[in-house]
Structures are given as structure tokens and as C-alpha cells.
Amino acid sequence: MILDGRSPSAIGEAARALARGALVGFPTETVYGLGADAASDEAVAGIFRAKGRPSDHPLIVHVSDAEGARRFAADIPPVAQRLMDAFWPGPLTLILPRRPEVAQAAAGGHPSIGLRCPAHPVARALLQACARLDPPLSGLAAPSANRFGRVSATTAAHVESEFGAGLLVLDGGACEVGIESAIVDCTRGVPVLLRPGVLTRAQIEATCGERLRDPQELAQPAPRASGTLESHYAPQAKVRLMDGKSLQAALDVLGRDAAGIAVWARTGLRTASPGLLLRPMPDDAAQAARELFAVLREFDAQGVRLIWIETPPDAPEWAGVQDRLRRAAA
Numbered sequence: 140m141i142l143d144g145r146s147p148s149a150i151g152e153a154a155r156a157l158a159r160g161a162l163v164g165f166p167t168e169t170v171y172g173l174g175a176d177a178a179s180d181e182a183v184a185g186i187f188r189a190k191g192r193p194s195d196h197p198l199i200v201h202v203s204d205a206e207g208a209r210r211f212a213a214d215i216p217p218v219a220q221r222l223m224d225a226f227w228p229g230p231l232t233l234i235l236p237r238r239p240e241v242a243q244a245a246a247g248g249h250p251s252i253g254l255r256c257p258a259h260p261v262a263r264a265l266l267q268a269c270a271r272l273d274p275p276l277s278g279l280a281a282p283s284a285n286r287f288g289r290v291s292a293t294t295a296a297h298v299e300s301e302f303g304a305g306l307l308v309l310d311g312g313a314c315e316v317g318i319e320s321a322i323v324d325c326t327r328g329v330p331v332l333l334r335p336g337v338l339t340r341a342q343i344e345a346t347c348g349e350r351l352r353d354p355q356e357l358a359q360p361a362p363r364a365s366g367t368l369e370s371h372y373a374p375q376a377k378v379r380l381m382d383g384k385s386l387q388a389a390l391d392v393l394g395r396d397a398a399g400i401a402v403w404a405r406t407g408l409r410t411a412s413p414g415l416l417l418r419p420m421p422d423d424a425a426q427a428a429r430e431l432f433a434v435l436r437e438f439d440a441q442g443v444r445l446i447w448i449e450t451p452p453d454a455p456e457w458a459g460v461q462d463r464l465r466r467a468a469a
């Protein structure tokens with residue numbers, strides 16, 4: 140059931156459902172989340188069941204402010220504090236040492252916890268309504284609202300198509316960012332970028348005051364987690380990434396027979412195939428991020444077999460889109 144997220148009564152209803160242990164789909168500025176009371180291991184188990192996600196893959200806990208983060212984090216190192224001050228509320232998740240007594244299931248049993256303070260007004264209203272309940276819920280565990288390994292949801296209708304009409308979903312419109320938050324692990328002594336998002340590496344490093352490490356540089360590997368698996372964000376159709384020239388060559392070979400093929404590309408391609416499903420990739424990285432998951436879903440809905448995507452430019456602002464496309468194609 141989709142409810143208007145701007146309606147205070149819908150927010151109230153969603154908060155009460157969460158308190159009863161139910162799941163609720165809600166918008167954030169990045170992608171929609173599938174939320175549950177982070178303190179309830181039973182409610183959180185419902186997320187893993189609904190998504191079909193392995194239960195040792197940790198979830199992100201959403202809090203309404205830095206104060207909320209302190210209920211879950213055992214320690215907030217100075218670099219994490221600076222990142223929170225600079226980017227919260229916003230599309231940045233921090234991995235911090237977890238208070239051992241909280242959110243065991245949400246953390247997938249790991250000694251750390253992923254925390255994020257979303258900026259979307261509907262997410263904020265929901266978190267605030269949860270905090271006003273008696274007893275209060277202090278955080279919402281919420282992975283992206285898609286089945287395990289599949290394309291993330293950026294509209295309420297996407298969420299409903301993943302989990303059915305039985306799920307309460309708050310509608311907050313199409314997500315403005317469109318790809319998931321950047322994740323910085325602050326438990327390693329040095330900050331590590333586990334997942335790129337729309338914040339660029341340079342923006343994050345300027346606040347950290349030091350270089351962001353990559354997971355491959357760590358002696359101890361990061362825990363296996365969904366967003367970092369080789370294959371993820373995958374539509375039903377097979378995805379292939381190609382540079383503009385190879386894409387043009389492939390289209391030339393096709394001739395008129397393009398049934399079952401879709402293309403997302405920036406350059407002006409020539410095609411002799413009237414049936415080709417061709418969508419323009421925006422030149423602007425932020426706009427491309429906004430459209431990415433909806434385009435993949437549209438192609439799937441059209442029942443295509445193959446999706447050919449032009450490799451995005453090798454520029455820092457495209458890192459988040461690059462990362463999602465590489466995994467969609469893996």
C-alpha cells in the first residue's frame with residue numbers, strides 16, 4: 140500500500156507499524172529503504188527474509204542526527220565527527236565501532252555498525268515520529284528496498300513492484316541522488332572508501348584531511364557485504380559496458396534486427412534498427428545517477444535480453460555511476 144509521505148497521518152501510521160515490528164518502505168535522497176526497528180532483532184530478521192539477503196550482510200542504521208548515532212556507536216573518532224559535521228544529513232554512511240549491546244542483527248553480527256543520517260524530508264519526518272513514540276525507536280535499519288542482488292528502487296512504485304502491495308510504502312517522489320550513499324569505514328585507523336556515491340573522493344578527503352584508502356589496501360579485508368559484491372545491482376537482462384566506438388560498431392553489425400536489445404548511451408549513435416530501445420545517458424554525472432536505476436528497470440519491464448551501456452567518462456564525479464554499472468555488468 141502506497142501512502143503519501145507528506146501526510147502527517149501517513150507518517151504516524153508508518154511509525155506505529157514499525158513499532159509493531161512491521162517493515163516500511165520509505166524514501167531517502169539516495170534510494171528507497173526497506174526499514175525496520177533497528178533495536179528489534181525480530182523485525183530486522185524480517186528485512187533479511189523479505190530481501191532474500193544473507194543474514195551476515197550488515198544493514199545501515201538510519202538516525203535523525205549525530206546524537207542518534209551515539210546510541211549505536213561505541214566511539215566516534217575525530218575523522219568521523221568531521222565527516223558527520225560536514226555531510227550529515229546527506230548521502231554518506233559511516234562505519235563505526237558498535238556498542239556491543241545494540242543492533243546485533245542489523246549489524247549482521249559484526250562488531251561495527253553502518254550509520255547514516257538521511258536528508259530526505261519524509262525520512263526525517265519518519266525518524267522524528269519514531270523518536271517521539273513511547274517507547275521511542277532510536278534508529279531504522281534499512282537496506283535499499285530491492286530484492287538481494289537486484290536493482291535499487293528510486294520510486295515508491297519500484298518498491299511496491301519488489302515486495303508487493305502488502306508492504307506499507309511512504310511515497311516521497313523520485314529520489315534526487317539516485318544511487319546509494321558513499322560509505323566510509325572509520326574503524327581502521329585510516330578512513331577507507333567502501334562504496335563510492337555522489338560525494339566525490341576529493342570532497343570527502345578535503346574534510347578528512349587525509350587520503351581515503353581503498354578496501355584492497357587493507358591488510359584485514361572488509362566484511363563481505365552486499366554493495367561490495369562483484370555482481371550486484373543486476374537487472375534481469377544481461378548488461379554489457381562498451382566505449383562509444385565499440386557500441387557504434389556493435390550497432391552497425393546489428394542492422395535492422397535489434398529485437399530484445401536496449402542501449403543507454405551519451406554519444407549520438409547511428410542505428411538502422413527501428414526497434415532498438417535507445418535512451419540517452421545525460422552528460423551530467425548527477426543527472427545520470429538520478430536516472431540510472433529507473434532506466435535499468437524500464438529496460439527490464441520491456442523484457443529486453445541485452446542492455447548495452449556506454450562506459451561513462453573516467454572522471455571523479457562519475458565514480459559512483461561507474462561502480463554501479465561495473466557491478467550490474469559483472
Ligand code: TXA
Pocket residue numbers: 167169170171172173196197198199232234246249251252253255281282283284318319320322333334361362364365366367
Ligand atoms: O543510500 C543508502 O545507503 C541506502 C539508503 C536506503 O540509505 N541504503 C543502502 O543499504 O544502500 P544497503 O543495505 O543496500 O547497503 C548497505 C551496505 C552493505 O552492503 C555494506 O556494503 C555496507 O553498507 N555496510 C553496512 N554496515 C557495514 C559494516 N558494519 N561494515 C562494513 N560495511 C557495512
Ligand code: MG
Pocket residue numbers: 282283291365366
Ligand atoms: Mg543495496
